[in-house]
Amino acid sequence: MNVSLALIGFVGGVITGLSPCILPVLPVILLSGGAQGARDGGAGRGRRPYLVVAGLVLSFSVFTLVGTVALAALPVPQSVIRWAGLGALVLLGIGLIVPRVERWLEAPFAWIPQRQARAEDGGFVLGLVLGTVYVPCAGPVLAAIAVAGATGRIGADTLVLTGGFALGTGLSLLVFALAGRAVAERVSAFRRHQRAIRIASGVAVLGLAVALTFNLAAVVQRVIPDYTSALSRGIERLTEPAHSSAATAELATCVDDSLYTAPAGPRDCGPAPAFPQVTAWLNTPGGKPVDLSELRGRVVLVDFWTFDCINCRHVIPHLEDWYRTYHDQGLDVVSVHTPEYSFERDIDSVRAAAGRLGVNYPIAVDNDYASWSAWGVLAWPTVFLIDATGTVRYIATGEGGYDATKRVIETLLDQA
Structure with missing residues (x-):
């Protein structure tokens, strides 16, 4: 049963990662996760696409499962995670454009030895922040995960379904990130203008923050039909509905x-x-x-x-x-x-x-x-x-x- 749930979650995640709801984060994935991670850009930077996507799926999964229950137990607004994520996106975007700001952001971590992590330019941290604002489309698989997390009814099946979904959506996003990296590695203009890529990545991150803050992304999404609906119907046939009594x-x-x-x-x-x-x-x-x-x-x-x-x-x-x-x-x-x-x-x-x-x-x-x-x-x-x-x-x-x-x-x- 768990194997079937994992497979259903995985396929549902792959479809979600290809759907129109990823459009707002796609420029960031392509530029900051992909093009900026071109291996010619420095030692270790070839890992950046993996780190960005890993951070995104980790934070998204955690906040979807326990974020609502945790916030409900605290005297803070329910939207605090999202606003904190948007604020962090702005800082990261500015840091990509202005090196001095980036050094200021890195200062609290100066005590960490062997700071080769700088080669990835905070890819994992960027992914973690993206996961707080990433809002994928709502099919039955994601609905089952979200409702279980919001109501605190998290069992083994929910964890398996969430793990499968995270791997599936992560795979789809990784394909986009690796595509951006491959283009940057093969086009000489990208190799010659690493600084321009960083600035473009910062602009994309700031653009995402602005679009989400002022609901500009919703305007674009509303006019684009869901081209994955047929695929979604297919995975829905595999799900075992779990109704409330x-x-x-x-x-x-x-x-x-x-x-x-x-x-x-x-x-x-x-x-x-x-x-x-x-x-x-x-x-x-x-x-x-x-x-x-x-x-x-x-x-x-x-x-x-x-x-x-x-x-x-x-x-x-x-x-x-x-x-x-x-x-x-x-x-x-x-x-x-x-x-x-x-x-x-x-x-x-x-x-x-x-x-x-x-x-x-x-x-x-x-x-x-x-x-x-x-x-x-x-x-x-x-x-x-x-x-x-x-x-x-x-x-x-x-x-x-x-x-x-x-x-x-x-x-x-x-x-x-």
Whole structure:
């Protein structure tokens, strides 16, 4: 069983490392992890791509598994790791451009003997910092890891899955880093302009920090389709869904089926659950909770999402369009924001992201994963359609299938 989990995690990691969500960090991997690690640049620097990627996957894995639980036990904001990572990126970027700043950053480590580590120019440290801001796409494999870490339910299976995922995503990123190094080693212009490469690497690091701070990366990601969705569907077929016992067997079966392919039309998936233990309600009068029983007679679309998930961003414009088109005909939309990473638990950040993305319908902030568990969700995003009687009739997991979802909305409205 553990071998199968490791293999599933590994393949899921490889696919994630090739997906659009790596685009923000790709210039840094190519330049600072690859081109700057060209072996002609000095003794030992050929190891730099390996060190950058190793640091990234290590810190990402650790913070994904224990970051949320650790922060919850401390009187600090949930976003502290991300902001600390962004600050460290700025310092590292400036250090690559201005040697004096780099020497200042290295000063605390001057006591370390045999400082050949300087040949790698802090590649491992850069990787560690990148891991705090690296936000890969959310498929069922990563969702299982993130939810287990956020809820503190970390068992042997979770560790095996995480290890496989880290190796897989690390392999994909290493390919990019080694490609950048190979180009730098073979093109004489790179060998002659090592200083220019360092400056370009610093600019790339600073650019990443700025893009993440001001959500510029999200704008680019939103317009790029997920070209790995077909591959992701393949790995989803291999996963063994792990539902919370809070979800009914009837609903869990429908969610399982939605991982493979959305049904062609409405089906009976049992009564829609409530939204238990909601941390806060946004976009409702006075923060009033939404009671599905009060919406009987109308069709309700429930969308589980998280604001830094590229796949979720791709779905939101379709939800907005359906809400505008069908609201007067009897369609309501309820958004359930269940965080994937600790910084997504901050309510003000959720509110700001909703404003940027145009999420104007009610939002249930599900920081305790109670609604996620009650509805048996397995991945971000997941869309549920509830008919006028309060029965779940359709579930779509992931991107795509928009025409089918639209047809079911129209069918349920006609029936209502």
